[in-house]
Amino acid sequence: MKLKGKALRLPVNDNVNTDYVISGRYKFKITDPKELAKYIFEDIAPNFYSRIKKGDFIVAGENFGCGSSREQAPQTIKAAGVSAVIAKGYARIFYRNSFNIGLALIECDTDSIEDGDLLEVDIKDGTLINKTKNVKLFTNPIPPVMRKLLDDGGVIRHFKKHGGFKF
Amino acid sequence: MGKGKTIAEKIFSRHAGRQVKAGDIAICNVDFCFGQDGTSSIIIDSFKKLGNAKPFNKKKFYMVIDHSAPSPNMAVSKIHQKMRNFARETGVGMYDIGEGVCHQLIPEEGQVVCGDLVLGADSHTCTYGAINVLSTGVGSTDLAITLASGKNWFRVPETVKIIVNGKIPKGVYSKDIILHIIGLFGANGCTYKSVEFYGEAIESLSVDARLTISNMAVEMGAKSGLMKADKKVLSWVKKHSKRHPRPIKADNDANYIEVTKLDISKLSPQVACPHTVDNVKSVKKLKDIKIDQAFLGTCTNGRLEDLRIAASIIRNRKIHKDVKFIIAPASKKIYLDAIREGLVNTFVTNGCTVLSPGCGPCVGTHCGVPADNEIVISTANRNFKGRMGNPSSFIYLASPATVAASALTGKITDPRKYL
Numbered sequence: 001m002k003l004k005g006k007a008l009r010l011p012v013n014d015n016v017n018t019d020y021v022i023s024g025r026y027k028f029k030i031t032d033p034k035e036l037a038k039y040i041f042e043d044i045a046p047n048f049y050s051r052i053k054k055g056d057f058i059v060a061g062e063n064f065g066c067g068s069s070r071e072q073a074p075q076t077i078k079a080a081g082v083s084a085v086i087a088k089g090y091a092r093i094f095y096r097n098s099f100n101i102g103l104a105l106i107e108c109d110t111d112s113i114e115d116g117d118l119l120e121v122d123i124k125d126g127t128l129i130n131k132t133k134n135v136k137l138f139t140n141p142i143p144p145v146m147r148k149l150l151d152d153g154g155v156i157r158h159f160k161k162h163g164g165f166k167f
Numbered sequence: 168m169g170k171g172k173t174i175a176e177k178i179f180s181r182h183a184g185r186q187v188k189a190g191d192i193a194i195c196n197v198d199f200c201f202g203q204d205g206t207s208s209i210i211i212d213s214f215k216k217l218g219n220a221k222p223f224n225k226k227k228f229y230m231v232i233d234h235s236a237p238s239p240n241m242a243v244s245k246i247h248q249k250m251r252n253f254a255r256e257t258g259v260g261m262y263d264i265g266e267g268v269c270h271q272l273i274p275e276e277g278q279v280v281c282g283d284l285v286l287g288a289d290s291h292t293c294t295y296g297a298i299n300v301l302s303t304g305v306g307s308t309d310l311a312i313t314l315a316s317g318k319n320w321f322r323v324p325e326t327v328k329i330i331v332n333g334k335i336p337k338g339v340y341s342k343d344i345i346l347h348i349i350g351l352f353g354a355n356g357c358t359y360k361s362v363e364f365y366g367e368a369i370e371s372l373s374v375d376a377r378l379t380i381s382n383m384a385v386e387m388g389a390k391s392g393l394m395k396a397d398k399k400v401l402s403w404v405k406k407h408s409k410r411h412p413r414p415i416k417a418d419n420d421a422n423y424i425e426v427t428k429l430d431i432s433k434l435s436p437q438v439a440c441p442h443t444v445d446n447v448k449s450v451k452k453l454k455d456i457k458i459d460q461a462f463l464g465t466c467t468n469g470r471l472e473d474l475r476i477a478a479s480i481i482r483n484r485k486i487h488k489d490v491k492f493i494i495a496p497a498s499k500k501i502y503l504d505a506i507r508e509g510l511v512n513t514f515v516t517n518g519c520t521v522l523s524p525g526c527g528p529c530v531g532t533h534c535g536v537p538a539d540n541e542i543v544i545s546t547a548n549r550n551f552k553g554r555m556g557n558p559s560s561f562i563y564l565a566s567p568a569t570v571a572a573s574a575l576t577g578k579i580t581d582p583r584k585y586l
Contacts, residue, residue: 015354015443019551023558024205024530028235029242031208043553063355066388067551069290071209071306091388092359093290097306145192145320156216159312165194165320 001123003083003104005055009115012044016060017067018094020044022076024068033079036072040080054081057106057121059113061087064105065094074098084121086110086128099146102154108139123150171418173326174393175361178301178415182284189325189422198283200313201229203269204236205530206288208246209307211253214314222259223317229260229278231269233525238264239533259314267498267524270294270382270466275498277408281396282415286313291466291548293389296381297374298404299396299414301361304385324361324390325424326417331366333432338583340476341376342468342546342566344368345383346437348429350447358388360424363417368431369394374403375470382467383548386444436581438544439564442552450569453579458563459541461492461574464527468546468567469497471504477571478510480585486518487577493520493535495527519574531556544573 010016026039041048058077064087065073074097077085084104098105104123113119118131121139128137142150145167152158159165172180172188180186182195202210207230214220222228230250238244247264254261262272270291272278279285279295285302286292288310295302305319313319331344349356362384369377377394384392394400396414404412436450463469463477474496486492494514496502502524505511514521520535528535529547536556537543543555543562550562565573568582575585 017549017551019549019554023553023556024532025536025553025556028205028246028530028532029240031242031246043558063358063388066354066358067290067549068205069288069292069304069306070205071308074306075209089355089358091355092390093304093306096309100306100308145322155308155312156213159316160217164316165318167192167320 003055003121003123005053005057005083005119007059007113007115007117007119008051008056009059010041010045013061015063015066018065018070018073019067021065021073022070027070027072033075036076037080040076049080052080052082055083056081057119058082058085059087059110060085061110062089064090066091069093071097071101074101074103078103086113099149100155102150104150106139108137169418169420169422171420173361173421173423174363174415174417175301175324175326175391178282178284179321179323181282187323189323191323192320193323194318194320195284196318197286197313199227199278200286200310201231201269201273202288202307202310203234204232204246204250205234206307207250210288210311210314211249213308213311217311217315220315222257222314225258226260228314229262230254231262231272232264233268234530235532236264236525237523243532264525265499265523268466268469268526271469271497271501274298275407275500277410280404280408280410280412281400282413286310286319290385291382293384293392294378294382294466296384296392297377297394298400299394301391301393303390324359326361326363327357328363328365328423328426330426330428331364331368331431332428333368333430335368335371335431336434338436338568338586339431339434340566340568341372341379343434343437344431345380346439346447346564347431347434349383349387349445350437352387354387354443354445356387357384360389361391361393362389363393365395370397373472374399375472379467386548436566436569438569438579439550441550441561441563444548444550444564450565450579450581456579457542457577458490458544458573458579460535460537460543461490461570462528462535462543462545462547463567463570464495464497465529465547466497467548469495469501471501473546473567474501474505474510476567478513480568480571480582481517481575482513484517484575486574489577490574491520492518492574493522493528495522496524499524528555530554544570544579546570
């Protein structure tokens with residue numbers, strides 16, 4: 001599966017928490033992910049939603065998605081049209097939540113990626129090409145369990161398809 | 168490399184029905200699971216998407232209405248109604264408004280005992296590590312899978328051992344110890360890892376105080392923050408639960424990815440400064456930071472001894488005229504005990520606002536959202552920008568003593584002169 005889009009950088013690089021992805025004051029009021037998406041990253045980057053074009057990537061540093069367990073965080077990212085998050089690393093609850101709902105997370109050294117760079121990611125073989133800079137980046141392979149969940153279209157479909165977990 | 172096992176490896180082995188070690192993927196039986204009003208709506212949706220699913224055990228799943236309770240608006244009321252209806256339809260457990268914060272209720276009500284594996288759709292589920300429970304936070308869909316099957320999959324974590332030695336100085340509490348540790352390790356310091364806490368400082372603490380430490384293990388990324396089941400833990404668990412505890416000890420030759428020894432005999436009260444929990448400083452270094460609001464409560468520090476400490480500081484003194492001091496007991500039981508002991512009388516008489524048991528203003532949905540540029544000192548576990556509902560406000564985290572002392576002076580204050 002090849003994904004193509006531009007890199008979107010946030011004013012915060014490391015430890016982007018799930019409160020920043022979608023604030024608690026919205027997640028209690030709004031249950032429709034598409035509606036929630038309008039407020040994505042609002043507390044750290046007002047009007048961020050208007051910058052997103054379908055297929056774009058959120059690019060960040062270490063420990064993306066730390067903090068609260070809210071599944072609304074990956075849901076909102078997905079509903080906003082983002083095709084994958086690319087970061088140096090992820091907090092564990094967010095990591096599980098994302099693959100559970102079918103949002104791909106790519107792990108790699110993101111220092112060289114700048115806001116607006118055009119990226120091409122092949123989820124299958126793990127290649128990431130920065131088209132703007134014309135460089136290929138090394139990504140950590142997606143672990144087999146997460147690949148399986150992603151290939152099956154999330155944990156619910158996986159669970160129904162196999163009548164339980166099958167890794 | 169030792170052949171022995173950590174607490175996490177043993178608890179996952181027990182629940183997988185086979186021997187597993189760090190790095191393995193294990194499918195495990197879960198002893199208890201729950202959601203709260205910020206996560207249960209999606210649990211219900213995901214559970215229904217599984218098609219013809221039934222709760223694996225009606226007594227082992229609870230929903231807790233605590234994050235936004237009582238409801239501040241129609242949208243939240245609708246979520247609460249959905250939870251109540253689901254509980255009625257399926258017969259699963261429910262703690263409704265006024266009962267308290269999930270992480271206080273679940274151990275206090277005896278739902279979990281030593282050696283259990285527990286999942287909660289809330290990141291601070293790691294709290295029960297203090298009573299030797301491997302409990303960890305997951306998202307709503309993960310929880311729905313467990314609700315339907317009684318199981319989930321886990322990557323068995325590596326373990327970091329933290330030994331906290333030294334006599335705890337006066338005015339320093341378990342909150343200061345864990346803030347100090349988070350400051351050292353950083354927000355990403357234990358990501359994916361299990362932490363085991365040991366040492367004479369930990370042993371000297373009450374079980375309630377230990378819960379504060381395990382509660383915040385997730386603030387450095389940890390999957391769990393475990394402690395051993397000593398006599399204090401076993402008697403606490405027996406007092407609260409009819410279930411039989413099955414404590415787990417780490418082997419002497421267990422493999423740790425990292426071992427850190429700390430001496431806290433000279434530690435001063437600690438404060439986490441805006442906007443990250445690992446931005447920790449000694450209270451002595453924070454001069455003349457005026458506060459507009461003080462908040463005592465939450466799953467971190469809303470327990471009876473926290474209320475006692477705060478009451479002892481403000482008794483016969485006046486809250487600063489420019490400070491709003493908001494207090495939320497962590498459970499109904501704590502609230503009633505605080506009334507019996509006269510603590511609530513002290514709070515209300517001295518100008519504090521006491522809320523019903525629950526999360527209070529911690530998550531920014533109601534009951535004390537700060538105004539622009541306002542500064543809050545809080546006993547909660549998160550100070551992210553916007554956490555309390557306003558991205559233009561500033562949140563400092565500290566112990567109940569530091570929060571109470573600051574409410575008296577109107578600025579961030581070392582509590583030691585009031586003890």
